[in-house]
Amino acid sequence: MTPFGYSRAQDVADAVRRGGEAGTMYLGGGTNLVDLMRETIERPTMLVDVTGLSRDITETPDGGLRIGAAARNTALAEDRRVRTRYPVLTRAIVAGASAQIRNMATVGGNLLQRTRCGYFYDDDGSRCNKRAPGQGCDAIEGFNRNHAILGASSACVAVHPSDMCVALAALDAVVHLESSAGPRVLRFTDFHRLPGDHPQIETMLQPGELITAIELPPLPFARRSTYRKVRDRSSYAFALVSVAAAIEIENGRVGAVRIALGGVAHKPWRASKAEAALRGQPANAASFAAAAEAELADARPLKDNGFKIALAKRAIVAVLETLA
Template structure:
């Protein structure tokens, strides 16, 4: 690791002032950033420790009956909080599906939002071709081992996927990310927070330089009674998703009034299946309806040599997750 400077911020103002210096990054739990630094993938000149900013650590209710989760809330604390378990079980399930218990005890909600891809070519500087690590160098995954890579929304510049389970649930729940920075505070709808790779895969999010995530806001709980996070992976513990599905329903008997579906493991960002949601609205919860909607979710998929199985797997996972959310499987 290179020599770096370190500063512990006592409040948001101090953190923002410190972040105005070039080469500065915020650090919370450090479960992703420190690994990348040790591997030489990320080389910040200065770290600003935000873990002692009390204003970022807490869960509170909002006036509209929604929930605000501070950026420093640990993943394990968020997953096991009574309000999250009861009002947003989809988020609790997704958090508990991620990483290991030890990592969940350290990782923060804000850090999880910023988690970098787990593409092996990105993680290994021994492979010089990685547009996410070194813009303009190429994408080794295109002709390399790409079983874990994207089938939707990718570009010739990058086919990596977002690794977070939490992000998939937040996408389905229409969360809002609140940030503050040199130009003040702003609220970013979750669908606009993460980017598709396009020509700039090195930019994962729409955060501006010097901005700090302060919280994640959840809208009023509409899907507490019918939701399911389904993660399909190579082994039952500590593995990233081949495909994951966050499914949330409002039911009227056997009829789906509203549906929210997001996919993980298939794109550079959590992939919201809007066409599938629309196809399910007002329809019965039967296999033919679900299969037709699932097919819409993967329209336009462009699999790579090693991951064409994800197209079928994603459809089957959607059907299964929606059935389980609806209580019929």
């Protein structure tokens, strides 16, 4: 591990001032960053601890929730308002990690998880454009069972590992940011990037910019929401495919609907084509299957992960049938 310094931010302004310095990274729960430092993939010279900043989960004037970026995943999952108004989020967090990790991990840090691609972690002979831009991607011709079927590029086929982020994408969340230039707000679906030619740039964060909060809008129909994670084993494991969905049914037909997928792309994948195909349609298996077909029509499998296409379709249908 590369030697580094450590300081604890006193408030947001202090964190932003320190975070703007070269070689500095923000430290939340450290459940991913510390691993990356051990593997010398990340080499910060200074860590700024932001876990002392806002952990509050508060009501917004319009009836939504504002979640401090330093809130622990456990606290968010157990919050009564989240469990009743946005059950999909609680279920995604609980599916995402062991209790010990949830007790340490922060909401802001969860957004910044890096891929669990084996080639990304293996710097002893494996090529990875995330780790060394321009080097190549060994996953494309290598073992790629867990990799992307949507939104990939010739530079990277890795997937985003978070479960919580899939639920946030479905819930139309927004991300509050702070930097020396002042505050700004991003739609959650715009926060993460597809790989394109620069897969090493994973988010829209600017240098030194700090996540301060996540905001959930009021979505009354999100009370009818859930999360399903399909994985190789029922214990702690990353998703092969996951589905977060919320649906409103009026007179037997689909009204408002939100769907996002995990385990299939470089970012949490908002299933906008499936949503468009569903609105106004009968809330039945045939409509759900047609929507799943529409969303996966552009899927491009690799040699080992073609099964994900059928798996994602079946998971979408199963989740929507459960909610209906």
